[in-house]
Amino acid sequence: MEKTLHNILGEIRRTNAPLAPDALDRIIRARNREVAGPVRYVAKKKLLPFYQEAKEHRPEHWRTWGVSPAEEALLVRTLQVKPRRTASGVATVTVLTKPWPCSSACLYCPNDVRMPKSYLHDEPACQRAERNWFDPYLQVTARLRTLHQMGHVTDKVELIVLGGTWSDYPEAYQIWYMHELFRALNDMGCETAVERESETRRKQYRDAGIACERDDLANWAAEAQARVTAGDASYNETVRNLYACGTHVDGNGWVAAAQWQTATFPQLEALQRKNESTEHRCVGLVVETRPDAVTPKRLAMLRRLGCTKLQMGIQSLDERILAANHRGIGVDRMQQAFEFARIFGFKTHAHFMTNLLGATPEGDAADYRRMVEHPAFKPDEVKLYPCALVDGTGLVAHWRDGSWRPYTEQELVNLLAEDVLVTPPFTRISRMIRDISAHDIMTGNKKVNLRQLVDLELAKRSEPVQEIRSREIAFGAAANDELSLSEVAYETTNTHEVFLQWVAPGNRIAGFLRLSMPNADYIDAHVTALPIDAGEAMIREVHVYGRVAGLHQGGENAQHRGLGRMLIERACDIARENGYTAINVISAIGTRGYYRKQGFTDNGLYQQRSL
Structure with missing residues (x-):
């Protein structure tokens, strides 16, 4: 292992760049041929843990390798496994409640x-x-x-707490x-x-x-x-x-x-x-919850806990489909949940399912379009996935008697492609499948690369895709002078929203901010239940993309280049121009220090800056 690392470091020093996958593979294969055993002696996934162990537990020996900080950064880039995991700018950790x-x-x-x-x-x-x-x-x-x-x-x-309805606990x-x-x-x-x-x-x-x-x-x-x-x-x-x-x-x-x-x-x-x-x-x-569990009292509790985003199971906006699937939540209650979540500053992440009992591809397409276009909803993020038939569910009987069938692969791919194309530039489709093992699915889609199939279908259509995830700059790079600031304004039933985005060539997105300006009439009607006053705007999210950079370090790609600060200043200008006298931010616990540097002060459930 050590000899392999020295070979890799030698190539990094020669090129002063991280190694391409094929170059790394050649070094590993050559080393395995030298060792000549019945199994591979060296595997990529073992190299970085070996390096980290040597540095932490055998520091004197590690120092003899003479690895500079710059070389170490290139080595980590070369040996990193599944780089997409932190390409959106943060390390995501998902946990489940009991x-x-x-x-x-x-x-x-x-x-x-x-x-x-x-x-x-x-x-x-x-x-x-x-x-x-x-x-x-x-x-x-x-x-x-x-x-x-x-x-x-x-x-x-970013901590994601899953486990059904949070407030049931x-x-x-x-x-x-x-x-x-x-x-x-x-x-x-x-x-x-x-x-x-x-x-x-x-x-x-x-x-x-x-x-x-x-x-x-x-x-x-x-x-x-x-x-x-x-x-x-x-x-x-x-x-x-x-x-x-x-x-x-x-x-x-x-x-x-x-x-x-x-x-x-x-x-x-x-x-x-x-x-x-x-x-x-x-x-x-x-946290994950149901729309009928979203109330001002519970949202205030979530803010005290440190929450910044809600995942809500919407599944459908068709009352007939909701009733047939025993959902037990009406569309009016879903609208109220979105309104409360927005006014409290939360990011809204909707779960939406295709192929439920009673649904058709055409009806699903119209249903999804309604969710992303109707002023009552317009979620910030969507989990868009097909219904999977699992043993022990009530849906099994409908499959057996023929009243429900899974969509064919082509029907499903076409439907999801249409959904992507109508998704606005301020919405991110985070997922298209559940991580359900193929052996647990009785019938229907079992392909884990469903999104890739949808992307191939979209490539055939040559129509522009505006949703966020497809445009994230990820591992790419763009100089500040290549970026332009675009503002997308839209109305909801209780706010005027502005989505500010840094756009790179090719319509790639390097960062964005969600500005929410509540309607005065809505504030007046709910004043006793809300944590904000009339005349206060809200920053619901600031996100800068690119490979994760360490705190207080000059990062790669878009992070740590002042893009977030400039988005905040522009949001303050817009709110001031629209007559708002203060602006709140629903800051996460670990970003409080950053917002204090931007002129915000702690103010109850939020941080606030006078305009």
């Missing part, structure tokens, strides 16, 4: 009793959660270690969960502290008798899962018994766990203040 009864019973939703409602234990993030007893601290530290070993900068972290658990997320980020600067705390937690869960190994969990849940799949028991009653949700069950390890899974707001706020200046900062915090 299983809990769900306030709904949708026809298409999986009923895996080992998971929160709608998730399956074979999904990658679910596997990580289960191995770590759904403990937020263990999930975050394990994931950040893995990303570090893959060569990713993890100074700026007890308030004490919600506070504790967030407390542990921030504790994990704060501890990551000290490997010894992380390992000591992690081992303490593992012992607690083991002593409580809670399993975390795949086979043990399969045996533990087998009988209960069979009853749910057969329809002899409900998901909710089964999960309530297995995890002692809200009740005391003698001998249940989750009862013991609940005793230490508590924290107070003062404890949480102390960790949040610390996170403002730690090595690993939270620059975004996302």
